[in-house]
Amino acid sequence: MSSAPTARPVRGTHDLVGEELRRHRAVAETGRAIALRWGYQEIATPIFEHTEVFARSLGDVSDIVTKEMYTFTDRGGESITLRPENTAGVCRAVISLGLHQQLPQKFFYYGPMFRYERPQKGRLRQFHQIGIECIGAPEPLADAEAIAAGAHILEELGVLEATTLELNTLGDLDSRARYREALVAYLRGREAKLSADSRLRLERNPLRILDSKDEGDRAIVAEAPLLLDFLNETSRAFYARVKEALDRLAIAYVENPRLVRGLDYYTHTAFEFTTTRLGAQGAVLAGGRYDGLVATLGGPDVPGVGWAAGVERLSLLLAEAPPPPRPLAIVPIGEAAEAEAWVLARDLRRLGHAVELAFEGRPGKRMKRADRLGARLALFLGEDELARGVVKLRALDSGREEEVARTALAERLASLVGVENPAASARA
RNA sequence: GCGGGCGUAGCUCAGUUGGUCAGAGCGCCAGGUUGUGGCCCUGGAGGUCGUGGGUUCGAGACCCAUCGCUCGCCCCA
Numbered sequence: 001m002s003s004a005p006t007a008r009p010v011r012g013t014h015d016l017v018g019e020e021l022r023r024h025r026a027v028a029e030t031g032r033a034i035a036l037r038w039g040y041q042e043i044a045t046p047i048f049e050h051t052e053v054f055a056r057s058l059g060d061v062s063d064i065v066t067k068e069m070y071t072f073t074d075r076g077g078e079s080i081t082l083r084p085e086n087t088a089g090v091c092r093a094v095i096s097l098g099l100h101q102q103l104p105q106k107f108f109y110y111g112p113m114f115r116y117e118r119p120q121k122g123r124l125r126q127f128h129q130i131g132i133e134c135i136g137a138p139e140p141l142a143d144a145e146a147i148a149a150g151a152h153i154l155e156e157l158g159v160l161e162a163t164t165l166e167l168n169t170l171g172d173l174d175s176r177a178r179y180r181e182a183l184v185a186y187l188r189g190r191e192a193k194l195s196a197d198s199r200l201r202l203e204r205n206p207l208r209i210l211d212s213k214d215e216g217d218r219a220i221v222a223e224a225p226l227l228l229d230f231l232n233e234t235s236r237a238f239y240a241r242v243k244e245a246l247d248r249l250a251i252a253y254v255e256n257p258r259l260v261r262g263l264d265y266y267t268h269t270a271f272e273f274t275t276t277r278l279g280a281q282g283a284v285l286a287g288g289r290y291d292g293l294v295a296t297l298g299g300p301d302v303p304g305v306g307w308a309a310g311v312e313r314l315s316l317l318l319a320e321a322p323p324p325p326r327p328l329a330i331v332p333i334g335e336a337a338e339a340e341a342w343v344l345a346r347d348l349r350r351l352g353h354a355v356e357l358a359f360e361g362r363p364g365k366r367m368k369r370a371d372r373l374g375a376r377l378a379l380f381l382g383e384d385e386l387a388r389g390v391v392k393l394r395a396l397d398s399g400r401e402e403e404v405a406r407t408a409l410a411e412r413l414a415s416l417v418g419v420e421n422p423a424a425s426a427r428a
Numbered sequence: 429g430c431g432g433g434c435g436u437a438g439c440u441c442a443g444u445u446g447g448u449c450a451g452a453g454c455g456c457c458a459g460g461u462u463g464u465g466g467c468c469c470u471g472g473a474g475g476u477c478g479u480g481g482g483u484u485c486g487a488g489a490c491c492c493a494u495c496g497c498u499c500g501c502c503c504c505a
Contacts, residue, residue, distance in 0.1 A: 063503045068503080118500095118501095118502090123504075197501085197502065261504095279500080280499080285505075310504090313505060334463085362461095364463090366465090367466090368466085371466060375465090378464075399466095401464090
């Protein structure tokens with residue numbers, strides 16, 4: 001373990017390699033593939049934006065803005081922030097590109113996010129999210145579709161059973177505002193009994209107190225006015241239609257009237273797929289509706305709904321990583337074979353095979369390496385084989401060997417192991 | 429920002445109340461086997477015991493500080 005700063009990753013950052021990277025890729029690629037099937041187009045926005053983009057969209061008093069952003073002034077004197085989440089960036093892109101001329105727009109994204117926090121299990125300073133955003137669709141079906149697509153991804157990853165879908169509504173801006181007023185009035189009367197954290201929240205984000213873990217707070221909250229009682233007719237109908245659409249797909253959910261999302265821009269639907277397997281970090285895929293966000297960013301008054309999922313958190317839930325590809329290992333014996341193997345390796349790679357050819361070493365050493373790499377076949381190429389125009393194949397699992405004429409090699413290999421790149425072999 | 433736990437080889441860990449305590453297993457390298465991996469045998473490399481200070485005749489063990497990791501709070505994916 002090195003203590004030299006140059007040999008140490010920055011706190012809260014991680015190198016991804018080997019099995020860990022394969023899990024990570026599986027999550028990102030499964031997410032992408034399924035999202036595309038649901039009609040979301042991939043979008044890649046910059047990993048930094050003008051600080052204002054996040055400050056405005058997340059709310060000036062949110063924790064993310066007040067203490068978690070990586071913000072710096074660039075050489076041109078502009079305040080720049082590494083994105084702590086990507087919804088704001090996608091909305092900004094929609095405005096910048098004028099995509100709101102043709103709505104709705106449905107996007108999928110994958111990439112790194114940055115938050116200056118104390119690292120914990122499933123929580124890093126540089127972490128990755130996949131997410132989808134549906135912009136310009138006011139219909140409750142858009143909320144249900146986003147949730148359904150998320151559930152589909154979790155299912156495909158084999159982690160759906162490990163999660164619970166919690167669902168709530170915050171109502172439209174009007175309902176939410178009236179409720180907030182009533183809640184604050186109720187809590188003010190009991191302010192002295194609230195926890196220190198919650199007294200602060202009373203100023204900044206009173207709805208969050210509903211979700212407090214403090215026992216005293218919970219007792220007070222238990223008798224607080226219910227948001228459901230403040231929903232206007234529009235909001236009730238909206239929520240009912242979201243649930244109806246989920247029911248039709250038999251997507252199970254638990255209604256949690258205390259589920260509140262941390263960011264200011266949420267309205268109506270709020271949801272979280274949570275798990276108990278990740279310690280304190282229960283939320284694995286979460287989001288909601290954010291009507292008003294695009295307008296906040298200076299765009300037209302266009303609604304939106306979406307979610308983000310933590311790639312590292314999902315990776316931790318994956319039962320097993322996909323195995324690495326099993327290469328073919330060429331084992332030349334003798335100088336002439338050495339030269340020939342170099343060309344053969346290139347040819348087989350062109351055919352779509354993953355081929356391992358060590359730079360040097362005795363056959364025994366190369367075999368050991370082939371074994372370690374999980375090679376499926378070893379191709380022996382010695383003086384004898386060279387002279388007769390054949391290759392000796394050895395199946396590493398069984399130890400069975402056979403001789404194959406060089407002219408028949410491509411076909412034999414294809415039938416033995418298939419090829420990774422059928423298009424390439426068709427061309428050949 | 430606030431609390432708890434932990435830092436001994438690349439990895440997982442032993443190290444008895446301070447007195448051959450610098451070790452094991454795995455991994456790695458080499459050889460046994462210069463045309464054949466896994467198993468086996470032999471040998472080898474690799475550690476300022478996170479760092480700095482203190483207590484002591486003596487510290488990997490005790491004390492203080494510091495850095496790092498980790499778990500939790502806050503917040504969130």
